[in-house]
Amino acid sequence: MKPLGTNNSQAVTDVTWRRLFGALTKDGQALNLQIRRMIVHAIETGMLSKNTRLPSTRQLASLLGIARNTVTTAYQSLIDEGFLVSRERSGIFVAAGGNGRIKARHQADAVDDWSSRFAIKPSGLRQICKPRNWLDYAYPFLFGQYDPALFPTNNWREAVRAASSVKEIQGWAGDMIDDDDPDLVEQLQVQVLPRRGIFAGKGEIIVTIGSQQALSMLVQLLVGPTTAVGIEDPGYPDVRNMVSLATRNIVGLTLDRHGVLPDDDFVSRDVTFLTVSHQCPTTAVMPLDRRQQLLQIASRENVVIVEDDYEADLSIESDGDIPSLKSLDAEGRVIYVGSFSKVLAPGLRVGYIVAPPPVISELRVLRRLMLRHPPTNNQRALANFIALGHYRQHLGRTGAVMLERANLIADRLPDLVPSCRIIRGQGATSFWIEGPPGFDGRQLMDLARQSGVLVEAGDIFFADPLAGRRYLRLGFGSIATHRIEAGLFRLAKLIEKSVERSGTGLRDHGRQPGCHPAILV
Template sequence: MGKIADLRQSDVAGRVTPPGGTDALFWGSLFHGLDRDGSFLQLQVRQMIVSAIEDGRLPLGARMPSSRDLAAVLKVSRNTIVIAYEQLVDQNFLVARERSGYFVAGLPRHIGATTHEPSPAVRDDDRWASRFALRPTAYRNIVKPLDWQAYPYPFIFGQFDPSLFPTNDWRESARAALSVPEINNWARDMIDGDDPALIEQLQLQVLPRRGIRARSDEIMITIGAQHALYLIAKLFIGPTTRIGVEEPGYPDARNIFGLLTPNVVPLRIDGEGLMPDADFESCALAYVTASHQCPTAVVMPLARRHALLQAARSCGVILIEDDYDGELIPEEGELPPLMSLDRGSNVLYVGSLSKALAPGLRLGYVVAPAPVIRELRALRRLMLRHPPLNNQRVAALFIGLGHYRSHLARVGDVLLERARILDGLLPRYLRHCTWSRGAGSTHYWLSCRPGTDTVKLAELARAEGVVIEPGDVFSMNESASRHCFRLGFSSIRTERIEAGIERLGKVIARVA
């Protein structure tokens, strides 16, 4: 095609247009990528025209094809194009001239010259490296394919199955949040506050499910549970603070703490979870996943929970409880979180709405004594003031309308069915492995034969369309759990589980 500038021709008024205004090849290329089977075709057309105007492919004065002609070229309804054109006229991207058609309207000139020169061949990483106060990229993190949904068998944790998302209920809540009175509620700046409606719904419907009662001044909203962990760490951890983390444990928590102190202490776990031993008692803080230990999925028994709380009280250890996976599956054996048992105000509780709905929503919360929440709010204000209030109000309406409770019931039934299926399939297809999954957990922790490299195993499995999570990243000593991997089942369709496990079993048989 060549550059668009080479294709322009002038009309009698001196305006520029693409050739003939209806050149099928030109307009077909301009709308390349239009998803005719997707939803909101009119929005797609508008977005593509706006992008073409902004980047200069449709210059000032260019004549647009008639709605009939463009509809024919794109093989869409003429009404779709008419609505798109009219909206773009209202937005001043196009102008309509009687008996002449639609033309690209004027836009403000860009300040400064726009260049598309390639980046220098030699990167200046070394120059910047000397300026960094921190190097977060040096830490080992959980790595998942960004395109995991393109794989037929995604056994990954912490993602969602789009077929289970409550689309209609969420839309109803979002529409309600866009009424004029609601906009007046969430469009203002709350400084360091949160939507009182969401705080109230957490108090009424979410926290009581976990046995927790809290006042409004003991709750704060965060942008996901990880944001909560970072704020807590920043508030409590100094350069010499000793903080204990489960070994193996959640790498992102370990990395957050490691940014602030070198004294990150690995704490032993056994078949009952975190052990309240001498190493635990020597810490100022300890991070714990009692409901489902990350990554082994072990459920901490009630007696161990009481022993841990007693040791924390006696030694002055603050417990950071991450209840990341606490209420998704209604299964016998679920126990109350540490905070609901705590009588000494030693527990800082971190929860998430994102895990139950979709991780992209980024909605978490902290429950802690009022003085702690007060300081966390002041710290959060310096970082981002508060999470978006429109999202908070949608979530509040979603919970208040009863959708959250019904969604949990539906998702819980589906996930429990998947767990039962996997309970039967693992002994059949993964005979070379052992595994654990506590009641209510949405993942399994599997151990292969010693010497198995699950990083390599994961690569081979992806080639077969199966995605798993290697276990090396969960241990401070990566070789300690390199023969293990995590198998989640919240993101894979139920009907695909057996075929995926069968394929995984064949790959493991080749390398184990």
């Protein structure tokens, strides 16, 4: 990397400065912050050496097509921080060199075969893969992502500012060891959990880094090499993978149109992992009588149930709300997992577990060994967001938008793809699509991606990929409402072409156009 300048007299051309600030964008972070970051990076990597003269504020503003005050603010901040120095009648200069050029480090590897040293090999497991740049696609029908237009930016900023006073910082900046932010725990108890019929007492809640960490810790705590575990099939792939790393004593639980059946496979298990409110991925909503039956049998056979209520607060059709399994549990055998990822943003990474105090106590020690505790600044900001009433307001606004999208898809899609079964449990934020025999969901997913449409192949949710070959999951939390119809038309053309090529059609399903039957029998 060649430095841009080494002394006062060395001229640096406009072309070079344009290259240095080439990544500047008016759609991203504040311009003065971007300029500061780019200059600091250039100094630290040796691209800008000591005593290199920077353009005047007027010159750089003109070169970049931005306000002069923006450049002045950036320069002054870097002067205050010691990266730049202002010399009277001479200009602005780099004050000191950074760490020098960053070079790739190469060294001999003393271990010939690292794979032989791995106790486990997670990379060998089948996992959900979504494009990292999904926002760049015109029609992202993805589940689990979020629509940036729905994020409550101003209200979140207010909550963050409220958590950023000197007094608040003193409250959360210290090492909490294995504890959680008491404000967030209180808001969970008062405003969040009661919506699901859950009233948690002292010592019954632990905060996690999303539901993912919650499930991982529960697997570590509850599942040993000989533990008999039941998981849904189809079900959440990450739970299947977590459990498979801990034990081989796994049974895929039988599903019907109402979710898990309390059959012989269920009663033979020590622990089961269930998604009863919106079964993943079929979206089936387990009715109240099935939930009660499940709990009665679990009590008789001493089965522990982990309830993953991953999108509880986004139950967008309130008339069909059914109490969570945890709220019906009188014995404390249901461990409840919740998250804010689906309703706010996945990047927030805040989840929680509700369980009897002995379970929470062990989880606290386990979490401490992993990472001590989740970032308390995020916990406090979220607590403020809920306490100020923003969370309830956001749920109302988001729910209305999601319901509009759900109705639009339910109205259009059956007529566009008459060869498929289309399923959505009440309140769910995705549709489960079953193609006719011979349909290949993964092939369709790849073709759709080339056309700017993102959907998820269903085979990843099945223990046997061939059993899920005919399925697709279509989410609508991440796609703007005005893009849905055009995206559906594009997707439908690809699906029907695929069906024609496979030589199958509506008659293979034995259904009538416009029907929305459950897929499992």
